[in-house]
Amino acid sequence: MLKLDSISLVQFKNYSYSSFLFDHRIVGIAGKNGVGKTNLLDAIYYCCFTKSYFARSDGQNVLRGAAGFRIEARFTVQGEPLKVVCILRETGKKEFLVNDEPYEKLAQHIGKLPCVIIAPDDIQIITGGSEERRRFLDALLSQLDATYLLQLIDYNRVLQQRNSFLKSLADRKVQDTGLLDVYDQQLVHYGSYVFNRRKDFLTGFIPSVQKYYHQIAGVEEQLDILYESQLLQYSFADLFFRFREKDILLQRTTAGIHKDDLDIRFQQQSFKQIASQGQRKSLLFALKLAEFEALKTAKGFAPLLLLDDVFEKLDEHRMHNLLSQVCLENEGQLFITDTHEERINRHFSDLTDTYQVVCL
CATH class of the missing domain: 1.20.1050.90 (RecF/RecN/SMC, N-terminal domain)
Structure with missing residues (x-):
């Protein structure tokens, strides 16, 4: 199984310094618009793809007024610990390390931490x-x-x-x-x-x-x-x-x-x-x-699944069918954002007794 255990963000987007622990397979991230829910998902995505899902340049991921950022995430992959560190220096140079070993080419990392993200603008695929x-x-x-x-x-x-x-x-x-x-x-x-x-x-x-x-x-x-x-x-x-x-x-x-x-x-x-x-x-x-x-x-274990603001995009019937798929029929770790903590609790409690809600 692939599981994200913790992540810390320094000067990444709207985060000056924050750290999060994830002790459940199903994780809800709740908070008002603008507090950083999507940015937290993007930091997780960054650790899997060595780049942002939403920003075209690395400079757009730096906290306003700061000169660089650092992300550190700790995963468990098939029972083995794995540490990912990404640093963007003030010079614009990017360093990406796994278990303290840097990559010669960032492309070497793609596929090691499989991840699927669903975001509102993805409707452009259709x-x-x-x-x-x-x-x-x-x-x-x-x-x-x-x-x-x-x-x-x-x-x-x-x-x-x-x-x-x-x-x-x-x-x-x-x-x-x-x-x-x-x-x-x-x-x-x-x-x-x-x-x-x-x-x-x-x-x-x-x-x-x-x-x-x-x-x-x-x-x-x-x-x-x-x-x-x-x-x-x-x-x-x-x-x-x-x-x-x-x-x-x-x-x-x-x-x-x-x-x-x-x-x-x-x-x-x-x-x-x-x-x-x-x-x-x-x-x-x-x-x-x-x-x-x-x-x-292909990998033999489920990828991380990141769902950004999907509650606003589907009716109750389609939402229930989707969550049944990702919560009950797959054992992968799920992160899902919403503006309403009570809505996360209502949907998750209908499907499982074991989940975590992070409030921002």
């Missing part, structure tokens, strides 16, 4: 553009497969270089496109692994999402999810050849795995176009619970 769904899928697969993460990092690095070169062709009126051949070969090398891993993984993942959607919604509704990729029609090398003139004209790479998407359809129509708010939220939670199940199966 309603937003394709990049939101790719980001969700990439975060999941990176926890499952270290090679996937490395190949994806290298693909994105070469993609940036190729896009910069395409812009230089127009700026300098350069006619020699030989360097594009080199970039294309590298993108094929890195991207092929990513494409095949996505395709194979989604074969089992999509039925899991459909199963959870029906359980949360409480009714059988026709939900179809299809993997969309240009590589399902063309080989990688042929793809770049076909789109080269367009790429040169538009000065960016218009074909590749960075254009992949999940086509979600409800009763054979676009899901985000016709689904109700409740149906969209049910699908979001289904995606996250399927992620939880995939990580649990």
Whole structure:
């Protein structure tokens, strides 16, 4: 089992210094808006992913007026203690240590402490553009497969270089496109692994999402999810050849795995176009619970589950179905925030006698 036993925050977001002990599997975090409930969840997420879920830059996580931050968390992983320390120096340098040993590369940590988070803005996975769904899928697969993460990092690095070169062709009126051949070969090398891993993984993942959607919604509704990729029609090398003139004209790479998407359809129509708010939220939670199940199966123990402000987003029926899934049918540690302590107590007491509420 994976369990977070304690965490201390120094100059992290709105926390000057605070420490918390967690002695139960199910933990509620209660407090008014603005007191730091989401920030506490984000600190837990930071220890698992070496970065914030909500802030784009590390500097945004520093307490206003301070020059850096420190997070220290103590976990138990399969019966063994594990200490995580993250320090952002005033110089902007970040240090990440596990059991007092620093990483050479932060990517080495991804997947060691599997974690699933559900936050209000995650509805963009359903309603937003394709990049939101790719980001969700990439975060999941990176926890499952270290090679996937490395190949994806290298693909994105070469993609940036190729896009910069395409812009230089127009700026300098350069006619020699030989360097594009080199970039294309590298993108094929890195991207092929990513494409095949996505395709194979989604074969089992999509039925899991459909199963959870029906359980949360409480009714059988026709939900179809299809993997969309240009590589399902063309080989990688042929793809770049076909789109080269367009790429040169538009000065960016218009074909590749960075254009992949999940086509979600409800009763054979676009899901985000016709689904109700409740149906969209049910699908979001289904995606996250399927992620939880995939990580649990691969790791041999349940990941941490972080739920931010979900009581406000679901009706009582869907909320009960969700909590039944995460509290009763999974043994992983759960952290859930709410503005009302009595609502946390009411929902949890209906399901279990053993839980903890932290009031901020």
